[in-house]
Amino acid sequence: MKKSNLLQMNNVGIVVESLDSAISFFTEIGLKLEGRAMVEGEWAGRVTGLGNQSVEIAMMITPDGHSRLELSRFITPSIISDHRTAPVNSLGYLRTMFTVDNIDELVSRLIKHGAQLVGEVVQYEDVYRLCYIRSREGLLVGLAEQLGNKSATDIVENS
Structure with missing residues (x-):
């Protein structure tokens, strides 16, 4: 039997309270709405283990076309728990990180749309300026502006 190999990462899923608000937030970051649809019925529940479900989804795509957020x-069924206010050292998925240009201008725009800077924009060596920002809905997102020719991969490989 042939061993299965990973081909690509398809998307990261995020459950939101307001689809319109989340679409607006991620559009402001620079993602584009690829499509919206209803996913419902017994077949969907067999995948998620939730039984008969009704879920409205929106697929957002990055400008390079390689990454998506669902x-x-x-x-x-109704939401049973809320992890949006958990601190960053909680177990489970933490955040999604995006590489951006002009982090200060983007943070300013996002704050005007109701987002909050979690800590502050900091500089890591001569490689990145980084911050965490929380959307109006409470979604945690990381932003990184690359400064030089080094990348995070270079730093990890040379450690």
């Missing part, structure tokens, strides 16, 4: 708003 935003989901559950209609049924």
Whole structure:
């Protein structure tokens, strides 16, 4: 039997309270709405283990076309827990990180749309300026502006 090999990462899923608000937030960062749809019925519940479900989804794509966020708003079954206010050292998924240009201008725009800077914009060596920002809905997102020719991969490989 042939061993299965990873081909690519398809998307990261994020459950949201307001699909319109989340689409607006990620559009402001620079993602584009690829499409919206309803996912419902018994077949979908067999995948998620939730039984009969009704979920409105929006697929957001990065400008390079390689990465996607699947935003989901559950209609049924209802939401049973909320991790949005968990501190960054909590177990589980933490955040999504985007490489951006002009981090200060983007943070300023996002704050005007109701986002909050979690800590502050900091510089890591001569490589990145970084920050965490929380959307109006509470989603945690990392932003990184690359400064020089080094990347995070270079730093990890040379450690």
